[in-house]
Amino acid sequence: MSTFSIMVVDDEILTLNNLKKALEKEGYEILLADSGERALELLEKFRPHLILLDLVLPGISGLEVLKKIKETDREIIVIMMSAYEILEKAVEAMKLGAYDYLLKPFKLSELKTTVQRALETLSLRLRVLEELEKEKQRYYFGKIVAQSKKMKQVVDIAARVAQSDRTTVLLQGESGTGKELLARAIHYHSPRAEKPIVAINCAAIPETLLESELFGYEAGAFTDARKRKTGLLEKADEGTVFFDEIGDMSLALQAKILRVIEDGTFFRLGGSQPIKINVRIIAATNRDLTKETEKGNFRSDLFYRLNVVPIHIPPLRERKEDIIPLALSFMDELNREIKRNFKGIEPAAAQAMMNYSWPGNVRELRNTIERVMSLYQAEEIQLQFLPQEIRQEIELPENKILEQIARGRELPTLYHLEKCYIKKVLELTGHNKSQAAKILGIHPSSLFRKMKSWKD
Numbered sequence: 463m464s465t466f467s468i469m470v471v472d473d474e475i476l477t478l479n480n481l482k483k484a485l486e487k488e489g490y491e492i493l494l495a496d497s498g499e500r501a502l503e504l505l506e507k508f509r510p511h512l513i514l515l516d517l518v519l520p521g522i523s524g525l526e527v528l529k530k531i532k533e534t535d536r537e538i539i540v541i542m543m544s545a546y547e548i549l550e551k552a553v554e555a556m557k558l559g560a561y562d563y564l565l566k567p568f569k570l571s572e573l574k575t576t577v578q579r580a581l582e583t584l585s586l587r588l589r590v591l592e593e594l595e596k597e598k599q600r601y602y603f604g605k606i607v608a609q610s611k612k613m614k615q616v617v618d619i620a621a622r623v624a625q626s627d628r629t630t631v632l633l634q635g636e637s638g639t640g641k642e643l644l645a646r647a648i649h650y651h652s653p654r655a656e657k658p659i660v661a662i663n664c665a666a667i668p669e670t671l672l673e674s675e676l677f678g679y680e681a682g683a684f685t686d687a688r689k690r691k692t693g694l695l696e697k698a699d700e701g702t703v704f705f706d707e708i709g710d711m712s713l714a715l716q717a718k719i720l721r722v723i724e725d726g727t728f729f730r731l732g733g734s735q736p737i738k739i740n741v742r743i744i745a746a747t748n749r750d751l752t753k754e755t756e757k758g759n760f761r762s763d764l765f766y767r768l769n770v771v772p773i774h775i776p777p778l779r780e781r782k783e784d785i786i787p788l789a790l791s792f793m794d795e796l797n798r799e800i801k802r803n804f805k806g807i808e809p810a811a812a813q814a815m816m817n818y819s820w821p822g823n824v825r826e827l828r829n830t831i832e833r834v835m836s837l838y839q840a841e842e843i844q845l846q847f848l849p850q851e852i853r854q855e856i857e858l859p860e861n862k863i864l865e866q867i868a869r870g871r872e873l874p875t876l877y878h879l880e881k882c883y884i885k886k887v888l889e890l891t892g893h894n895k896s897q898a899a900k901i902l903g904i905h906p907s908s909l910f911r912k913m914k915s916w917k918d
């Protein structure tokens with residue numbers, strides 16, 4: 463952190479000079495003002511981290527100056543200096559947002575510790591703000607790659623629902639499609655952005671633990687409960703709760719969650735006092751909740767409560783236009799992170815990636831790019847860098863395959879050869895599948911199965 467700057471405001475020149483000397487010794491940068499007017503003038507050009515402000519000033523009073531400072535910049539820490547006789551004024555100053563006060567006359571050691579403590583608080587706050595900013599950046603909508611029409615629609619709905627601060631959102635999509643990314647983007651774009659988002663993975667926490675994690679407990683609620691524990695729901699107050707994998711939550715817990723959603727209250731385990739919270743709920747699942755409801759695995763009343771704004775994130779294979787933009791964006795990110803200098807993707811590799819079905823969706827794509835970039839140093843992602851299951855998706859014309867066989871180089875896999883041959887036969891029969899199956903000498907259902915396996 464750069465050096466801290468302090469402005470000292472006092473009408474006594476001697477005090478100003480003494481404080482300047484003492485604080486400069488501590489390594490701070492010092493600005494001096496001999497009146498409130500002068501202080502406010504300086505404030506237009508400089509923003510000190512901290513201001514030591516005398517309460518009794520000849521022109522505009524210390525309290526007035528304090529008010530103006532706080533109007534200009536709430537983050538500046540103000541420490542009042544006041545004589546004992548006007549202590550009640552110092553109290554008033556604290557109410558107006560002063561951080562602390564020093565009673566005159568004070569020892570220099572006292573000054574140092576007070577200033578130090580204030581600046582520690584400040585650096586902590588700055589660090590928190592910095593972290594928050596980073597977090598925001600990471601989950602900003604701008605970071606979400608959405609080239610396809612389908613994904614653009616998803617982002618558009620999410621951006622709109624983010625603004626309405628209490629609306630419950632249900633995100634559904636296969637594993638790795640970006641549900642968590644979207645949930646966080648919604649939170650950081652909502653009026654609750656400065657408050658926490660608490661993510662609860664309902665599938666990862668054992669059922670028995672989940673309840674105490676969510677609701678917390680009172681001391682003595684059970685044998686091991688020595689101290690009261692605040693639950694995750696309480697921690698999310700005024701912010702967002704993200705129930706991840708909600709489809710995996712037990713029916714018993716579903717009933718309790720329903721109550722929280724319905725009236726915003728719950729009890730700590732072993733508690734008798736209802737706790738009221740104000741949270742926005744975002745839930746996500748890779749299951750089909752409509753089906754789970756029909757099967758009786760998911761409460762329909764909870765489903766309707768959650769399904770206020772449903773957002774379905776389509777699998778990557780249904781929005782192929784996103785594949786290459788996503789790959790390039792991960793490439794940029796990883797170039798920086800692992801110090802590589804990849805510039806693009808060679809056409810054959812891009813084609814194979816486009817043809818592949820990505821059962822693990824965006825996560826699988828990201829992992830693939832990361833693996834390639836950490837194993838190879840090159841300018842382009844080449845076909846040969848890709849794992850076998852993706853490489854085999856490259857469509858070679860038949861004659862190229864035969865040529866390869868003849869030359870005995872880069873022999874195609876059986877899978878690929880078969881796919882090629884079947885496609886040729888289909889072409890020759892005008893896509894008449896039963897006729898094609900006859901020529902191939904297999905049952906039509908096998909043909910269907912094989913054709914399906916190319917897609918997913």
Ligand SMILES: Nc1ncnc2c1ncn2[C@@H]1O[C@H](COP(=O)(O)OP(=O)(O)OP(=O)(O)O)[C@@H](O)[C@H]1O
Nearest residue numbers: 605606607636637638639640641642643748824825
């Ligand atoms: N549209 C996108 N743009 C950029 N990155 C994305 C996009 N979608 C997903 N990702 C990235 O892909 C990875 C997987 O996303 P995420 O964890 O949000 O998926 P998920 O749907 O929650 O998966 P799971 O169901 O397995 O928990 C993350 O690294 C995420 O940042």
Ligand SMILES: [Mg+2]
Nearest residue numbers: 638641642706
């Ligand atoms: Mg997830």
